[in-house]
Amino acid sequence: MSFEIWLVATAAEELPPLAAAAQSGGATVVVVAVGGRELAQAASAVGAAKVHWIEVGPGLVAEAYGPAVARLAAEAPARVWLSGPSPAARALLGGAAVAAGAALVGGGTAVSLDGQTVLVERNALDGAVIETLAADGPVAVVWDSNEGQPDVSGSASPVLPVAAPAPLAVERRSVEAAAGADGLASAERVVGVGRGVKARADLAMVEDLARALGAEMACSMPIADDLHWYPEERYVGRSGQKIAPLVYLALGISGEPQHMEGVRSAKAVVAVNNNPEAVIFRTATYGVVADLYEFVPALARALEDS
Amino acid sequence: MRAVAVYKWSRATASALVRQDGEVDWGSAKMAAGDDDPAVLTIAKELAGADGSVVGLTIGDGETAWALARGLDTAYAAPQVGPSPDNAATARALAQAVDQIGEVDVVVIADAVAHPGVAAALAAVLGWPVLLGVNSAEAAGGRVNARRRVGNAVETLSLPTPLVLGAVAVGEEAKPPGMMEMIKARKKPVTELAVAPPEAGVAARGTRRPDRQGARLFDGSADEAAASLVAALRGDGLL
Numbered sequence: 001m002s003f004e005i006w007l008v009a010t011a012a013e014e015l016p017p018l019a020a021a022a023q024s025g026g027a028t029v030v031v032v033a034v035g036g037r038e039l040a041q042a043a044s045a046v047g048a049a050k051v052h053w054i055e056v057g058p059g060l061v062a063e064a065y066g067p068a069v070a071r072l073a074a075e076a077p078a079r080v081w082l083s084g085p086s087p088a089a090r091a092l093l094g095g096a097a098v099a100a101g102a103a104l105v106g107g108g109t110a111v112s113l114d115g116q117t118v119l120v121e122r123n124a125l126d127g128a129v130i131e132t133l134a135a136d137g138p139v140a141v142v143w144d145s146n147e148g149q150p151d152v153s154g155s156a157s158p159v160l161p162v163a164a165p166a167p168l169a170v171e172r173r174s175v176e177a178a179a180g181a182d183g184l185a186s187a188e189r190v191v192g193v194g195r196g197v198k199a200r201a202d203l204a205m206v207e208d209l210a211r212a213l214g215a216e217m218a219c220s221m222p223i224a225d226d227l228h229w230y231p232e233e234r235y236v237g238r239s240g241q242k243i244a245p246l247v248y249l250a251l252g253i254s255g256e257p258q259h260m261e262g263v264r265s266a267k268a269v270v271a272v273n274n275n276p277e278a279v280i281f282r283t284a285t286y287g288v289v290a291d292l293y294e295f296v297p298a299l300a301r302a303l304e305d306s
Numbered sequence: 307m308r309a310v311a312v313y314k315w316s317r318a319t320a321s322a323l324v325r326q327d328g329e330v331d332w333g334s335a336k337m338a339a340g341d342d343d344p345a346v347l348t349i350a351k352e353l354a355g356a357d358g359s360v361v362g363l364t365i366g367d368g369e370t371a372w373a374l375a376r377g378l379d380t381a382y383a384a385p386q387v388g389p390s391p392d393n394a395a396t397a398r399a400l401a402q403a404v405d406q407i408g409e410v411d412v413v414v415i416a417d418a419v420a421h422p423g424v425a426a427a428l429a430a431v432l433g434w435p436v437l438l439g440v441n442s443a444e445a446a447g448g449r450v451n452a453r454r455r456v457g458n459a460v461e462t463l464s465l466p467t468p469l470v471l472g473a474v475a476v477g478e479e480a481k482p483p484g485m486m487e488m489i490k491a492r493k494k495p496v497t498e499l500a501v502a503p504p505e506a507g508v509a510a511r512g513t514r515r516p517d518r519q520g521a522r523l524f525d526g527s528a529d530e531a532a533a534s535l536v537a538a539l540r541g542d543g544l545l
């Protein structure tokens with residue numbers, strides 16, 4: 001059976017995992033792109049059948065076009081709607097879901113058709129389980145996976161500019177770079193310290209290791225906010241820096257989801273924690289159950305030896 | 307401004323028990339305040355200012371005094387509305403409640419990681435603009451200025467009212483109320499609203515544990531583990 005999956009995107013980088021997921025479900029893919037011309041162009045190159053493009057006017061943001069997306073959604077023959085997790089994309093997806101009379105769920109990692117029923121797999125309980133949900137009608141899914149590359153072998157998809165109804169007055173007043181830790185954002189290796197480090201003086205030992213690794217230093221929120229051992233722009237997480245190093249070495253960090261959100265894009269997370277039950281071992285790539293005071297000098301030696 | 311602060315509208319992840327086979331047991335977990343609920347109250351109060359008002363709104367079986375112990379004098383509850391896997395269904399129930407509350411300029415609700423569609427769908431049902439991921443906001447000339455962190459940038463946006471804000475907390479609650487405030491709060495009035503439990507457009511088909519089960523652990527002495535780790539990272543081309 002053929003069915004349509006419509007993707008709602010507000011930035012080019014949101015599209016590849018969504019398009020890949022939609023294609024692997026065997027669906028015809030349609031993109032609703034809300035943004036500038038570059039977004040429309042990027043959207044035409046992800047293997048979609050067509051792209052509906054809503055151009056964002058000067059001084060406005062994508063959220064201003066909620067009614068325009070809803071109007072498209074009300075008429076769309078979509079069985080499934082997908083968006084990335086950015087605030088702007090989710091705002092539009094919510095509007096599309098309501099206009100389309102669709103169910104709306106988060107955490108999506110896979111979508112497929114089982115007879116007439118759409119099956120959605122999603123991360124639930126902070127990733128502790130994968131839940132399967134079944135929808136007999138249309139369903140909108142906030143996607144939670146960065147993985148997958150779409151098949152883009154076909155020609156560029158046609159871009160259809162949408163004659164949008166008047167946008168809402170959702171205006172951008174300013175954008176500033178958050179207090180910068182530029183080195184951290186682009187670092188290939190990052191060492192993060194948490195409350196497992198007992199005293200400020202012990203940071204010297206960790207900083208020596210970071211130098212040997214060619215790594216930048218980062219920390220958990222309490223190390224910056226409560227203890228002030230590092231400036232605020234060094235803490236990683238949901239409320240702090242989002243980093244994408246090759247390796248994130250977490251020393252004495254419990255691995256609460258708020259912290260781990262900041263290192264989701266790391267290629268590998270190495271956890272060193274003396275508590276074998278620490279939640280960080282659930283999501284880390286590599287782990288060592290050890291006292292960091294023993295392990296840090298040992299790792300420095302191992303790096304020297306090799 | 308007249309603000310509605312929505313609180314305690316989902317269960318806490320931490321109260322779910324995951325069995326060995328991946329089945330989830332919620333036991334008798336009740337609706338609980340989420341990480342972002344304190345920020346919801348802070349933002350709602352800031353927007354209401356001295357001349358405005360904030361009323362609380364909660365659904366389900368959670369203890370209603372939570373918001374009343376944090377400076378609100380009025381709360382509404384829709385106890386018939388339970389948790390739903392369908393964010394749009396939850397939003398429809400909340401929208402019914404907001405309609406019953408009456409004149410409202412702004413609804414502030416957690417932009418909760420586990421329920422990322424509720425705030426947006428609520429705005430859509432109400433027909434209002436929405437901004438998600440909001441860390442702080444202030445009233446300015448009949449409009450709302452809201453700030454949010456997106457990636458490594460901070461945006462300031464201006465929106466007309468009425469609107470919905472999806473709030474995100476930056477950290478733990480600064481000063482949770484004490485015993486006395488809780489006791490006083492339990493004496494404040496809570497108005498029950500009649501809201502039909504929403505019908506979900508999805509049905510749960512079960513849960514399982516993820517295929518990838520945790521970190522690859524290196525054991526042995528610290529030196530052995532360190533050597534194995536270095537070898538593994540070199541092997542992956544990461545060092």
Ligand SMILES: Cc1cc2nc3c(=O)[nH]c(=O)nc-3n(C[C@H](O)[C@H](O)[C@H](O)COP(=O)(O)OP(=O)(O)OC[C@H]3O[C@@H](n4cnc5c(N)ncnc54)[C@H](O)[C@@H]3O)c2cc1C
Pocket residue numbers: 193194195196197219220221222223235236237238239240251252253254255256257258259262272273274275278290291292293341342475476477478479
């Ligand atoms: C709304 C909200 C937003 C938040 N945002 C963020 C955020 O952006 N970033 C962030 O980091 N946090 C954030 N938090 C806080 C987060 O929930 C955790 O409380 C915090 O990340 C814990 O920091 P930690 O791991 O350093 O400390 P702890 O949780 O105390 O963990 C310390 C760990 O060290 C281990 N340990 C102790 N001694 C040793 C030793 N000798 N050797 C090895 N291991 C040892 C312990 O076993 C433990 O696991 C937020 C919280 C809220 C409510």
